[in-house]
Amino acid sequence: MSATVAIARQHVQSLARRQTFVLMLAVLLLMTAVSGFIGWSSHSTIIRVYDETVRTLKAAGKPAPPNPFATKPHLSLLNNMIIYVPLIGALLAIVIGHLSVMDDRHAGVTRVIFSRPVERSSYFWGKVSGSAAAIAVIMAACLALSVIAVSLINSSIPTASEFLRLTLFYALSGTYLLIFMLIGVVTALLLRSQSMALLAAVAVWVLVTFATPQLTSGLRPVASLNPVTDPVAVSHSPFFKATSKAKPISVNDQYKALSTRILTEGSSAKPANSAAKLAPIVVLGLLLGGWASLLVKRHDFSEEAARD
Amino acid sequence: MRCPAYGVFTVTPSDLRPDPIIEIENLGHSYDDTPVLHGIDLTVQQGEIFGFLGHNGAGKTTTIHVLTTLITPTSGTARVCGFDVVGQRLHVQRNLGYLPENVRLYDSLTAAENLRFFAKLSGVEDVPAAIDDALGFLDARELADRRVGTFSKGMRQRIGIAQAILHKPRVLFLDEPTSGLDPMGVRQLRETILRLNADLGITIFMNTHLLSEVSRVCTTIGVLAEGVLIYNDSLAATLQRFPDEASLEDIYVRLEDR
Numbered sequence: 001m002s003a004t005v006a007i008a009r010q011h012v013q014s015l016a017r018r019q020t021f022v023l024m025l026a027v028l029l030l031m032t033a034v035s036g037f038i039g040w041s042s043h044s045t046i047i048r049v050y051d052e053t054v055r056t057l058k059a060a061g062k063p064a065p066p067n068p069f070a071t072k073p074h075l076s077l078l079n080n081m082i083i084y085v086p087l088i089g090a091l092l093a094i095v096i097g098h099l100s101v102m103d104d105r106h107a108g109v110t111r112v113i114f115s116r117p118v119e120r121s122s123y124f125w126g127k128v129s130g131s132a133a134a135i136a137v138i139m140a141a142c143l144a145l146s147v148i149a150v151s152l153i154n155s156s157i158p159t160a161s162e163f164l165r166l167t168l169f170y171a172l173s174g175t176y177l178l179i180f181m182l183i184g185v186v187t188a189l190l191l192r193s194q195s196m197a198l199l200a201a202v203a204v205w206v207l208v209t210f211a212t213p214q215l216t217s218g219l220r221p222v223a224s225l226n227p228v229t230d231p232v233a234v235s236h237s238p239f240f241k242a243t244s245k246a247k248p249i250s251v252n253d254q255y256k257a258l259s260t261r262i263l264t265e266g267s268s269a270k271p272a273n274s275a276a277k278l279a280p281i282v283v284l285g286l287l288l289g290g291w292a293s294l295l296v297k298r299h300d301f302s303e304e305a306a307r308d
Numbered sequence: 309m310r311c312p313a314y315g316v317f318t319v320t321p322s323d324l325r326p327d328p329i330i331e332i333e334n335l336g337h338s339y340d341d342t343p344v345l346h347g348i349d350l351t352v353q354q355g356e357i358f359g360f361l362g363h364n365g366a367g368k369t370t371t372i373h374v375l376t377t378l379i380t381p382t383s384g385t386a387r388v389c390g391f392d393v394v395g396q397r398l399h400v401q402r403n404l405g406y407l408p409e410n411v412r413l414y415d416s417l418t419a420a421e422n423l424r425f426f427a428k429l430s431g432v433e434d435v436p437a438a439i440d441d442a443l444g445f446l447d448a449r450e451l452a453d454r455r456v457g458t459f460s461k462g463m464r465q466r467i468g469i470a471q472a473i474l475h476k477p478r479v480l481f482l483d484e485p486t487s488g489l490d491p492m493g494v495r496q497l498r499e500t501i502l503r504l505n506a507d508l509g510i511t512i513f514m515n516t517h518l519l520s521e522v523s524r525v526c527t528t529i530g531v532l533a534e535g536v537l538i539y540n541d542s543l544a545a546t547l548q549r550f551p552d553e554a555s556l557e558d559i560y561v562r563l564e565d566r
Contacts, residue, residue, distance in 0.1 A: 006428035010414070010421075013541040055331035105414045112471065113408040115481075116429040117398045302378035 001119045008133060011100050015134055025138060030085045032142045035148020039077030040222060043069060043153055043169025074154050075162055075169075076264040079147055085173045086197025086209050089138075093177035094201045096134050100127040102194050110301040115282040128289070131181045132174075139170040139177075146170075167270050169262045176255045176281055180205060182288035189295040216247035217239070245271055246276040249280045309366050317507050329354040329479050329511045331373065334382035344370050346535045347384060352528065356477075357512040359526035359543075361519070361560060367535040368515040369409070372481050375513070376406045380461040403433070405472030405510075409484040413462065415457030419448070419467045422456055423474060430435050442470040444498060445508075458465050462493035469500060478506060479511040486518045494521065503527055510515035531563050 015021045046068060050270045054064040066204065104110045113123065146166055158166065184201050236238040247253055254277040330352035334342045339343040342369045352358045362368050372377045373491075374386055377397045383393065391399040413422045420439055427435045443449045451459070456467060465485065472480055482501070486494050498507055502509045517523060522529060529546060531539040541549070546559060553559045 002431070003429050006425055010417070010425045013421065014414055014416050103414070107414055108408060108410060109413060111373075111376075111378055111408045112406060112411060112426065112431060113403060114378055115404065116426065117401040117431060118429050300379070302373040 003116075003122040004129065005125040007118075008130035009112075011103075011127055011130030012134055014103055015096060015099060015130075016039055018103075020095055021099065024088065026082065027143060028088045028092055028138065030140060031082060032145045033149065035078055035080040035084060036146065036153065037094050038080055040153045043077055057090040061139050066298065068288055071117055073162075073264055074150055074158070075165055075262075077153055078149065078166075078263060080279070081142070081146065081169070081173075082263070085176065085259075086252055086255065089173065089177050090180040090205055090209060091202070092138070093180035093204060094184040094198070095134060096131045097181035097186075098194075098198055098201060099179075099184075099190050100131050101185055101188035102197065105188075106194065114301045120297050121293070127185065127296075128182075129290070132178060132184075134209055135177050135181060139174040142173075143167060143170045165262050169259055170264065172255070172278075172281075175285065176251070177216070178286060179208075179251065179281065179285050185292045187294060188286060188291065189299055199240050210292065212246075212250045213252050213256075216250045216253060217244065217245040248276075251281050251284050254278070254280050266269075323482075327354045328352065329366075329389055330354075330358075330513060331385075331387040332371075332375075333385050335371070335374065335386055336382050337367075337374060337379065338382045344535050345374075345381070347355050348532075348535075350530055350540060352402055352511065352513060354511055355505070355509060356528050357501065357548050358514065359522040359525045359529045360513065360515045360532065361517075361529060362532035363564070368482055368532055371404075371532070372483050372513070372515060375542045376404060376481055377401055391449070402475070404476045405475070405477035406478040407465075407468045407472045407480070407482050407485060408419055409515075410466045411455045413467060413471070416455065418453050418455050419443075419459075419470075420452040422467060423471055427474045428473040428520045432475050439470075442474050445503075446470050447472070454555065460494065462490070464492065465489065465497060466500075473504065473508070473510070476508070477510065479513060482512065482514040484517065486521060488514060498525055502527040518554045519560055531560065533564055 050067055050069075057064045104113065114120075143166055145164065147158055150162065180201075183204050184198075187197045187200040188194075189205070191200060191216070258274060260275045261277075319501055320406045320535070326461055328351045330347050330349040330350070335345055335350075336343065337346040344365075348371065360371065367400065372378070372433070374381045375388055377393050379510060380394055383406060385394075387393065389403040391403070393400050410542050414425070417425070420443075423439045423442065424435055427438050432438045439452070440449070443452055446466045448463070448470060451463055451467060454463060485497055485501075489497060501512055501514070502525060505512055516524075528542050529539070530537055541545075543556075546556075550559045555561060
């Protein structure tokens with residue numbers, strides 16, 4: 001147990017001093033703040049247009065339509081986070097997972113670690129728990145920034161329900177990012193070259209984030225990014241009809257759908273439906289975790305330091 | 309006898325019984341289908357400084373990897389401190405220290421943070437005391453709070469040795485410890501090895517190319533060629549056996565030619 005804790009602590013300590021990690025973290029936090037700003041900007045623009053329209057309509061003696069933001073949940077202003085997490089957050093998670101293994105190999109310390117009374121399972125759980133702790137801290141920082149953004153936009157602190165939904169959204173995001181962290185671990189264990197391992201992980205990220213959603217939505221160009229429900233049917237070609245069947249297992253699609261539900265629909269969502277959408281994310285995470293664990297168990301850590 | 313710098317009860321040469329601390333029988337290892345060790349038989353006694361010689365690719369590092377439990381041998385058996393390297397891995401690991409060639413440690417952490425990490429892995433109970441003892445023994449206390457990334461090769465080597473002796477092992481494995489060191493660094497390392505052996509009673513198993521150091525430090529030598537142990541005896545006996553050769557280098561060349 002103490003070896004697991006020591007390995008996790010060392011990983012977090014090393015991460016905090018890595019420029020790559022700090023830079024990507026800064027970008028994610030910046031984008032979280034920007035997401036709030038974009039929400040506030042669009043909110044105030046629409047309100048200004050609405051106020052102007054109401055004035056014009058009243059001057060013409062016509063009835064004014066209801067305020068479009070009156071019925072829209074406050075948290076929907078943070079919708080851009082549903083895009084930033086799979087983009088910047090996932091890359092950050094890949095870096096965390098990649099460094100968890102590659103830092104040790106590059107420093108040539110894996111040989112020393114495994115000459116100590118350390119079980120391979122302790123090493124694996126140390127790396128995974130250290131990485132998960134780092135992701136949890138990042139998500140907590142994003143949550144804090146989002147709370148500040150929502151408070152500023154609405155000129156009042158979020159309600160308990162809103163705070164719970166925000167927490168749920170970042171818990172889901174953290175779970176989603178664990179998948180990419182594990183992809184970083186797996187590629188770092190499979191490939192000896194640092195650059196190739198990182199490139200392979202990024203290739204998988206592209207596949208999960210862009211290629212799969214495009215295929216499962218019949219190549220609708222905005223589908224890979226925007227968290228919107230299907231406005232049109234998939235393309236009628238047999239190929240896209242077949243690939244659209246794979247949508248339930250596209251983790252990116254499920255993450256976006258669940259996040260949209262949490263931020264814009266809240267309590268109106270059906271729990272059973274949400275569980276079905278969460279299942280592929282959890283299953284893929286468990287499969288990757290199992291694979292990474294097996295690789296750590298079988299890996300030859302007596303090898304020389306990793307190549308640059 | 310209590311070692312003042314290290315703060316532990318140590319073993320004097322007279323206490324040392326001629327007990328085998330490393331016993332290797334018919335040890336073989338292959339990488340995929342390529343054999344690198346061919347049935348080695350070797351015994352290292354407690355308190356010795358054993359120099360393991362051989363050209364690049366002879367199988368020296370593979371032997372150390374087997375003895376430090378990093379790899380499982382394909383045939384034969386090896387025991388360290390009486391424990392089998394395959395069946396009693398954790399017992400073996402608790403009794404050994406290991407410094408690989410070109411170990412860099414974690415550059416982003418300080419020396420003390422690196423040592424704290426390895427002390428925790430080694431199950432050391434009083435970590436601050438162990439770190440202070442090890443750094444004190446190596447005259448490296450001033451390096452404790454500096455990041456390893458800023459260290460010279462010699463400084464890294466001292467911290468590397470500190471991590472290897474934190475848990476007070478009975479046997480220390482050094483893989484090419486002089487690699488990349490300047491003459492002053494080599495001299496410091498030689499003195500450290502002698503003190504580790506004399507003051508703390510640690511048996512040293514050292515892979516090296518530097519024959520001049522072997523002749524100054526080692527009590528026993530073994531020569532490995534193409535995965536076969538072609539020679540094993542005490543340094544004194546070796547020098548007596550080859551009276552015509554001017555140096556250990558000449559003896560080594562003659563053994564290799566044989």
